[in-house]
Amino acid sequence: MCRDQLADRTHRIDASGIRRVFALAAELDNPVNFSIGQPDFDVPAPIKQAAIEAIEQGHNRYSQTAGDALLREALSTSLGAELGWKDPEVMITSGVSGSLFLAFLALINPGDEVIIPDPYFVIYKQVINMLGGVCVFVDSYPDFGLPLEKISNAISSRTKLIIVNSPCNPTGAVYSKEELRSVADLARGHDIILLSDEIYEQFSYDGACPSLAQYYEKTLLLRGFGKAYAMTGWRMGYCAAHPCLKPILEEMTKIQQYTFVCAPTPFQKAAIAAISCDISALVAQYRRKRDLAHSLLRDRFELAKPGGAFYLFVKAPDELGTQFVEKAIAKNVLILPGHIFSERDTHFRLSYATTDAEIERGCDLLRSLCLQ
Ligand SMILES: Cc1ncc(COP(=O)(O)O)c(C=O)c1O
Secondary structure, X not given: OOHHHOOHHHHHOOOHHHHHHHHHHHOOOOOEEOOOOOOXXXXXXXXXXXXXXXXXXXXXXXXXXXXXXXXXXXXXXXXHHHHOOOOOEEEEEEHHHHHHHHHHHHHOOOOOEEEEEEOOOHHHHHHHHHOOOEEEEEEOOOOXXXXXXXXXXXXXXXXXXXXXXXXXXXXXXXXXXXXXXXXHHHHHHHOOEEEEEOOOOOOEOOOOOOOHHHHOOOEEEEEEOOOOOOOHHHOEEEEEEOHHHHHHHHHHHHHHHHXXXXXXXXHHHHHHHHHOOOOHHHHHHHHHHHHHHHHHHOOOOOEOOOOEOOEEEEEOOOOOHHHHHHHHHHOOEEOEEHHHHOOOOOEEEEEOOOOHHHHHHHHXXXXXXXXX
């Protein structure tokens, strides 16, 4: 098939950076894999059992488009208590990516602007570009706090959405209550909708991760089950909103009807079991991994200590991020160049979602690169 037969939107997506890294990685023998975006533990046993039972009990057909009624109700009740909202709306989607895609489809017209703190999660840029939206990046280097003044300056009459991702992929930053309240006030002042991607919400190491949604009713709140319960392949996420945003969720449900149809039915049943599953011991392990990786790198590299997720976003010493990543891969350490997540090419992302022994082996190799 000729490239010119493809739809224009395919030319607005760029996956070349990631492809290049994985091509290099394919040649490695037993690399330290610091590129993984999911936890290294397995799905907790009671949740696996709930999925098996759901399949055996015949929950294998389509669910309702917006999701299993019991799961939606359970989430609505717990979010209502957490956020102080009465009967929040909830729809279940195929992963948080599903919620992102449906939200963007429901909200973004060609030419609409979306303000995104940079560095950012890759999907935002690619899907918004694909839809003809305009990403307005606001730089959050070097400490990766929420760049409030830059967000304020970036607001225009075309601003449709501001995206906030806390804990953040790739920086691991957890925004403070003050930062979140300020961005909420800013959005309220301009009547702009906020999208809060809180997929790593449970991986918050220095106190609970505050939710942006508690400060502003016009927030689309995105959370998921994949990261917290190590079920990324089960594709379970959800979008929740105050009843004042019900029309948006209704449109997202309509689009779901003609695209994804529904999230996987047996895993929606298993997600009900996940809600009451305590993963605090696993999160404590991840706090120790964060401390270990940070302590092994901080004297050789410039890096902010992140409060959550399972990533460090580290400045490459005296060269482009891409160049450092190539050198690291040649040493058998797989890390990702920062430009995949940013308009800059100065950093690299390290995922410490692996064993302590691998963290030590990989960090030693990275440290040795600084001596050359
Ligand atoms: C910030 C962020 N949002 C959304 C997603 C997508 O998650 P899911 O696997 O639930 O689609 C990811 C996955 O890495 C992520 O890092």
